[in-house]
Amino acid sequence: MSRRTIPLTLGYVVEVAPRLEGLRHALAALGARRVVVITNPTVRDLHGAELAGELGALISHWHEMPDGEAYKSLDEWATVLGAVLEGRPDRDTHVLAFGGGVVGDLAGFVAATALRGLPLVQVPTTLLAMIDASVGGKTAVNVPQGKNLVGAFHQPKLVWAPLSTLATLPEREIVGGLGELVKHAVIEGEAALAALEAVAPGLARQEEIGEQIAASIRTKARIVETDPWERGCRAHLNLGHTLGHAIEAVVGFGELRHGECVAIGLLAVVRLAEELGWAEAGFSERLGTLYGQLSLPTALPAGVSSASLVRSMGFDKKRERGMVRLVIAAAPGQLSVRSVEEPALVRLAELAGASA
Ligand SMILES: NC(=O)c1ccc[n+]([C@@H]2O[C@H](COP(=O)([O-])OP(=O)(O)OC[C@H]3O[C@@H](n4cnc5c(N)ncnc54)[C@H](O)[C@@H]3O)[C@@H](O)[C@H]2O)c1
Numbered sequence: 001m002s003r004r005t006i007p008l009t010l011g012y013v014v015e016v017a018p019r020l021e022g023l024r025h026a027l028a029a030l031g032a033r034r035v036v037v038i039t040n041p042t043v044r045d046l047h048g049a050e051l052a053g054e055l056g057a058l059i060s061h062w063h064e065m066p067d068g069e070a071y072k073s074l075d076e077w078a079t080v081l082g083a084v085l086e087g088r089p090d091r092d093t094h095v096l097a098f099g100g101g102v103v104g105d106l107a108g109f110v111a112a113t114a115l116r117g118l119p120l121v122q123v124p125t126t127l128l129a130m131i132d133a134s135v136g137g138k139t140a141v142n143v144p145q146g147k148n149l150v151g152a153f154h155q156p157k158l159v160w161a162p163l164s165t166l167a168t169l170p171e172r173e174i175v176g177g178l179g180e181l182v183k184h185a186v187i188e189g190e191a192a193l194a195a196l197e198a199v200a201p202g203l204a205r206q207e208e209i210g211e212q213i214a215a216s217i218r219t220k221a222r223i224v225e226t227d228p229w230e231r232g233c234r235a236h237l238n239l240g241h242t243l244g245h246a247i248e249a250v251v252g253f254g255e256l257r258h259g260e261c262v263a264i265g266l267l268a269v270v271r272l273a274e275e276l277g278w279a280e281a282g283f284s285e286r287l288g289t290l291y292g293q294l295s296l297p298t299a300l301p302a303g304v305s306s307a308s309l310v311r312s313m314g315f316d317k318k319r320e321r322g323m324v325r326l327v328i329a330a331a332p333g334q335l336s337v338r339s340v341e342e343p344a345l346v347r348l349a350e351l352a353g354a355s356a
């Protein structure tokens, strides 16, 4: 597969590349003379040697954070920031995030805050980080009050997505990423969804995944370009997330990957929209078929109550005067945001398979 370059009007490009090879050249073109790598032991063990071989003496330091969402924390931010500052960075020191979304979000926040902003390069190594977390400039850590509540907008100078790293990614992580990939295709429209359907059976193992990843990044890029500060249509990216976040909180992190929760949330919201006459009939059935081919779950595990999900959705950041703002897909490419009241949320949870 050859490299695909996706330019953003925000001033950087996303390179979907077969390997890490070529990254050195791209960094040189940016004028980077010193790079500090932030990663974790899992990614470094699997792919660190290849990165070291590619970048050579350009790398001045490696900083490892422990693996896991629990370390996307203020404590870890302070530790990594301190380590970066110990290396006496200057304004040209590039922070390179090498890993999944957890590394990307934390390293991005370190880059946003060190010396009031160091140049950031995202090298995502999970499907989710490639198509979602690394693009768009949102950086964050989690705090006891909630996920991603402390952070900054800090656009990267370059995103380099090396497809070869996906070969070592556990199947479950691929499936999670596919949840967000379906979401992007639904947001994009009929042609994108049909193209995904055409290659869906066994997609994770196929050559076509590179093209699908590039398409997915183009969708995310288009939306964040239009609305970099999340004041308007960027909210469409929350499709499936109101229920998805509630499922994550109630079912517990670990049992279902984030993208799987989003997939369940997306399908339920389309089912609700069909019931209320807002969506075209047959859309949810079509999505269900696609999910089957991609090994995505179509419903919750048994024993999750609708009350617990509704309670969790009530505390969603998008709440407004007793109503919850829900992103609706009426058809591929036809998105809207509607305020709904509690009964609709109860039905939404039921349509995801929650018990009364
Ligand atoms: N900034 C944004 O816009 C944005 C968007 C979506 C998600 N996020 C954030 O992204 C995070 C989730 O990202 P994620 O799903 O990548 O999870 P993750 O970063 O935890 O990665 C999942 C697991 O895969 C491992 N891993 C990474 N690359 C690997 C590889 N090539 N081979 C084998 N194992 C590998 C990781 O070490 C980890 O154990 C969440 O914290 C979420 O909030 C941010």
Ligand SMILES: [Zn+2]
Pocket: 180, 241, 258, 262
């Ligand atoms: Zn998401």
